[in-house]
Amino acid sequence: DAGVTQSPTHLIKTRGQQVTLRCSPKSGHDTVSWYQQALGQGPQFIFQYYEEEERQRGNFPDRFSGHQFPNYSSELNVNALLLGDSALYLCASSLGTGPEAFFGQGTRLTVV
Amino acid sequence: QQQVKQSPQSLIVQKGGISIINCAYENTAFDYFPWYQQFPGKGPALLIAIRPDVSEKKEGRFTISFNKSAKQFSLHIMDSQPGDSATYFCAASGSARQLTFGSGTQLTVLP
Numbered sequence: 001d002a003g004v005t006q007s008p009t010h011l012i013k014t015r016g017q018q019v020t021l022r023c024s025p026k027s028g029h030d031t032v033s034w035y036q037q038a039l040g041q042g043p044q045f046i047f048q049y050y051e052e053e054e055r056q057r058g059n060f061p062d063r064f065s066g067h068q069f070p071n072y073s074s075e076l077n078v079n080a081l082l083l084g085d086s087a088l089y090l091c092a093s094s095l096g097t098g099p100e101a102f103f104g105q106g107t108r109l110t111v112v
Numbered sequence: 113q114q115q116v117k118q119s120p121q122s123l124i125v126q127k128g129g130i131s132i133i134n135c136a137y138e139n140t141a142f143d144y145f146p147w148y149q150q151f152p153g154k155g156p157a158l159l160i161a162i163r164p165d166v167s168e169k170k171e172g173r174f175t176i177s178f179n180k181s182a183k184q185f186s187l188h189i190m191d192s193q194p195g196d197s198a199t200y201f202c203a204a205s206g207s208a209r210q211l212t213f214g215s216g217t218q219l220t221v222l223p
Contacts, residue, residue: 004155033210042118042201042213043156056210090155092211099144099205103155 002027004093004104012110013081021076021107025093031055032074033101034066035090043090049074050096078109086111116204118214125221131189133217135202138183142204146211147176147187150199159200160187192221 005024013019025032031050035043045058049068068074072093078085088108092101117136125131135145143164148156162169162176162185169176175188189196202214 006155031209035211040216042203042215043211045210045212048208048210056208058210094209097207097209099146099209100158100161101146101209101211102158103148105153105155108153 004091004102006089006091006104006107008107009105010108010110012112015081015083015111017081018077018079019081019109021078021089021091021109023074023076023091023093023104025072025074025091026102029093029095029102030072031094031096032068032072033092033094034074034076035092035103036060037088037090037106039087046076081111083111085109116202116212116214118202118217120217121215122218123220125192125219127192127194127221127223129192129221131187131192131196131219131221133187133200133202133219134184135186135214136182136184137204137212139204139206139212140183141206142212143207144205144209145176145178145185146203146205147174148201148203148213150201150216156201189219192219194221194223197221 033048034046037043048056088106094101146161147159150156173190178185203211
């Protein structure tokens with residue numbers, strides 16, 4: 001049973017560029033949430049997708065957008081990258097409104 | 113009101129000792145309190161979780177104690193092992209199911 005998988009594992013981008021991160025949820029899960037984890041800090045909630053719609057959103061600017069596909073996989077897009085966007089981006093999957101959330105290994109984004 | 117405060121920031125314990133990490137929350141709408149373990153370069157792994165209708169939950173060497181009136185909960189790791197050395201995060205969520213995390217505790221278990 002595959003867990004949550006994210007790609008790529010590492011990424012280096014230049015300030016001002018755009019980036020797309022991908023996530024496949026755990027088998028049987030239909031809800032995907034994205035988190036940003038800065039070095040030495042706890043993860044911060046970005047947004048959550050369910051039934052291909054954004055259900056919840058944290059305190060992140062509109063430069064952060066997402067999408068969920070019919071197979072429940074998801075993408076996180078960040079436009080106009082800033083140096084401060086450098087972080088570990090985590091995807092978590094869950095089932096419906098159930099509370100248990102399982103995380104992928106993350107994508108380490110470095111903006112130079 | 114969404115904040116979850118975690119302490120200590122770092123903890124050093126001898127092998128076989130008890131590790132205790134504490135968290136406090138403000139939002140009384142939270143109804144699910146998980147603990148996650150994170151190793152360097154990895155995503156957080158769900159360790160154990162509790163609902164506010166119970167005061168304690170034990171799974172192996174890991175125990176959560178929950179005090180609803182004080183709005184506090186803690187993780188106890190019994191017989192701590194060097195392999196337990198990691199960063200531990202408490203978290204909380206309500207009906208919206210977005211997790212609010214504490215700031216993390218870096219645990220080092222000395223052999």
